[in-house]
Each structure stands twice: as C-alpha cells, then as structure tokens.
Amino acid sequence: MQQRIYLDHAATTPLHPQVIHLMHETMLNNYGNPSSIHSEGRTSRALIEKARKTMANHFNCSIGEIFFTSGATESNNMIIQGAVNGLGVQTIITAATEHHAVLHTIEVLEKERKIKVIYLPLDIEGNPSILSLEEHLAKEENKKVLVSLMHSNNETGTLLDWENVGAICQKYDALFHSDTVQSVGFYDIDLQNIPVHFIAGSAHKFNGPKGVGFAYIRNENAIPPFQHGGSQERNMRGGTENLLGIVGMALALDLAMSEKSERFAHLEKLKLQLFNGLKNVIPGIQINGPGLENSHPKILNIGFPPNPKATMLLFNLDIEGISTSGGSACSSGTDTGSHVLRAIYPDNQHVSVRFSFSHLNTSAEVDKVIEIISNIYRN
Numbered sequence: 001m002q003q004r005i006y007l008d009h010a011a012t013t014p015l016h017p018q019v020i021h022l023m024h025e026t027m028l029n030n031y032g033n034p035s036s037i038h039s040e041g042r043t044s045r046a047l048i049e050k051a052r053k054t055m056a057n058h059f060n061c062s063i064g065e066i067f068f069t070s071g072a073t074e075s076n077n078m079i080i081q082g083a084v085n086g087l088g089v090q091t092i093i094t095a096a097t098e099h100h101a102v103l104h105t106i107e108v109l110e111k112e113r114k115i116k117v118i119y120l121p122l123d124i125e126g127n128p129s130i131l132s133l134e135e136h137l138a139k140e141e142n143k144k145v146l147v148s149l150m151h152s153n154n155e156t157g158t159l160l161d162w163e164n165v166g167a168i169c170q171k172y173d174a175l176f177h178s179d180t181v182q183s184v185g186f187y188d189i190d191l192q193n194i195p196v197h198f199i200a201g202s203a204h205k206f207n208g209p210k211g212v213g214f215a216y217i218r219n220e221n222a223i224p225p226f227q228h229g230g231s232q233e234r235n236m237r238g239g240t241e242n243l244l245g246i247v248g249m250a251l252a253l254d255l256a257m258s259e260k261s262e263r264f265a266h267l268e269k270l271k272l273q274l275f276n277g278l279k280n281v282i283p284g285i286q287i288n289g290p291g292l293e294n295s296h297p298k299i300l301n302i303g304f305p306p307n308p309k310a311t312m313l314l315f316n317l318d319i320e321g322i323s324t325s326g327g328s329a330c331s332s333g334t335d336t337g338s339h340v341l342r343a344i345y346p347d348n349q350h351v352s353v354r355f356s357f358s359h360l361n362t363s364a365e366v367d368k369v370i371e372i373i374s375n376i377y378r379n
C-alpha cells in the first residue's frame with residue numbers, strides 16, 4: 001500500500017495514542033451520566049471537572065470561565081451571538097480572513113439583528129489594520145462594540161498582535177473575542193495577561209478528538225445560555241456532556257503543552273526546508289501570508305505560478321499520496337477557492353496550496369514532497 005504523507009494538520013490531526021488509550025479506558029469504565037447523583041454519575045462528573053481544571057490551569061483562568069462545547073464552530077457562535085443577545089453589542093469589527101464559523105455567524109446577525117459590521121483593511125501578509133481598528137473604535141465610541149479577530153489564521157498562519165489589539169479594545173471599552181483554534185496547544189495563552197474576553201478552541205486541532213471544544217468567557221462578561229435544556233455547563237449549554245471527548249481534549253492539551261518547544265522547533269525546521277526546497281526547483285513561487293519567521297510554524301501557504309502543470313496540483317498531489325489543501329476544509333467537500341486568499345490577494349492568479357505540518361512529519365517526508373512536486377512540474 002502507498003505510504004501517504006499527511007500535510008493537512010490545520011484541517012485536523014490524528015489522535016495522540018495516549019489520548020486514544022485514555023478515551024478507551026474511560027469508555028470501558030465510565031458510563032455514568034455526569035448529572036446523576038449516584039456513584040457512577042459522580043465519577044463521570046469528577047472526570048469532567050478534572051479536565052476543566054487542567055484546561056483552566058493551561059490558560060491561567062478560573063474553572064468557571066471554561067465551557068465545554070462540540071467544537072470551535074459552536075463556541076464562536078455561542079460567544080458572538082451571546083455578545084449581541086446579552087451584552088448589547090451593536091457593532092462588530094472583524095476581518096474578511098476569519099473562519100466561516102465567525103464570518104457566517106456575523107453575517108446572520110447583520111441580516112437578522114441589523115448589527116453594524118466593519119471589515120478591517122488587510123495588508124499583504126493578511127494582518128488587519130490596527131490603525132483602522134482604532135479609528136473605527138473611536139467613531140463607535142458611544143456604542144457597544146465586539147472586536148472579533150483570530151489569533152492564528154488557519155490558511156496563511158498570520159499571527160495577530162493580540163496584546164496590542166487587546167489594549168486598544170480596553171482603551172475604548174470594546175469586547176475582544178479571538179478565535180484561537182490554530183493557536184491552542186502551540187502557544188502559551190495566559191488569560192491573566194492577554195486582555196481578551198472570549199476565546200474558542202477545538203480539540204481535534206491538537207491531536208485530541210473531533211466534536212469537542214471549549215469557549216472561554218471572562219467572568220465579568222457572562223452571556224445568556226446558548227442551548228436550552230438541562231443545567232449542564234452552568235446553564236450555558238444544556239445536554240449531556242461529551243465525557244470521552246472532554247477527557248481526551250484535556251489530555252491532548254497537556255501533551256501538546258508539555259512538548260511545545262520541541263514540536264515548535266521541529267515545525268519551524270520543516271517549514272523552512274519545504275520552502276527552500278520548493279524555491280530551488282520551481283522559480284516564481286510566493287508565500288501567501290507573512291514570511292517564514294513571522295507566522296505560525298505549522299502553516300506554509302505557497303502560491304505556484306500559473307502554468308498548465310499547476311492547475312490540477314492539489315489533485316495530482318493526492319494521487320501521488322500527499323494530502324494538502326487549497327484552503328480550509330469545506331464541509332461540502334467542494335473546492336470553491338479560498339475566501340481568505342481572495343480577501344488578501346484579490347487579483348492573484350497563482351495556484352495556492354496550504355501545507356500544514358505536525359510533530360509527526362519528518363524531514364524525509366518533506367524531501368519526498370519536494371521531489372514529487374518537482375516531477376509534476378517537469379513532466
């Protein structure tokens with residue numbers, strides 16, 4: 001069987017073996033409903049609360065600020081809708097490079113709730129203009145504003161200077177939400193020191209299970225319940241908790257953070273190796289987004305010069321056993337191009353491929369990818 005090379009870790013990651021083991025053990029031993037008061041229920045409840053403590057410790061926040069959800073799509077919906085419905089937000093400032101979990105939620109609020117939406121201009125690295133943010137906040141001074149800007153862009157690896165954004169939001173008394181899906185497990189997120197009110201994460205981006213995530217909601221910004229039902233998640237999200245997912249997520253985060261420095265250095269090395277290798281064999285490639293140093297080390301988005309060989313590149317790579325992506329994984333499975341790249345480079349004719357690495361990739365795999373792409377171009 002063909003040995004495949006998986007370079008789509010920004011879309012999802014395989015489960016860590018220790019996470020599989022823990023989930024399996026939990027599956028075998030803990031079936032109690034965490035809301036039941038008998039022994040089985042109390043054991044499940046204790047596992048959930050232990051996981052919450054683990055997560056809260058990593059983010060330096062209180063356990064009451066972590067809410068378990070089905071993933072970052074739900075968390076982003078919960079936060080943005082909650083800010084409008086419960087905190088009186090009338091204006092949202094964001095950027096066209098956000099994930100659809102944020103953009104589509106905002107679009108619905110704009111249409112149905114007549115919320116004013118401002119999209120910040122972007123520079124060629126995909127950074128939203130901080131100057132423009134401040135100008136808009138100054139103009140909206142008498143309104144309640146939510147600023148929603150992600151920490152790491154999932155397609156280009158562009159990183160937000162969130163200390164700066166947070167400080168500006170504080171100055172104008174605006175709420176600050178950051179989609180941190182691609183950052184959790186890779187960066188230290190110290191919520192006592194970063195002036196952010198809400199963050200969102202998904203376990204499957206850091207070798208945890210799919211279908212589980214969390215929302216962080218700063219204590220003083222309590223928002224109304226998102227899903228009605230039982231009193232789970234302190235009334236915020238009714239429904240029996242995803243026990244297996246939650247314990248798996250907490251362990252995955254623990255593992256990611258304990259190996260963070262080694263993983264980071266490894267990712268940086270692979271990214272540099274791939275870029276240098278491709279540059280040597282294919283003249284005219286460009287990096288979409290920031291340069292090599294100033295971006296998330298797991299993401300390298302390359303624009304290949306327009307050429308008949310480049311048109312079917314993603315497809316040809318897949319046939320050759322290499323999994324990459326043209327942008328974020330689309331739920332319909334169809335490739336409609338990247339809204340992120342269109343927003344940053346409206347006139348770009350390059351064919352773009354996002355390579356996204358993990359600690360599991362090797363230097364030999366990167367060499368193989370360079371060789372295969374070089375062959376595709378030569379033949």
Ligand code: PLP
Nearest residue numbers: 071072073099101154179181202
């Ligand atoms: N936000 C970002 C930046 C993402 O990359 C993703 C997943 O691709 C999401 C939100 C949505 O996460 P999920 O599909 O796990 O809900």
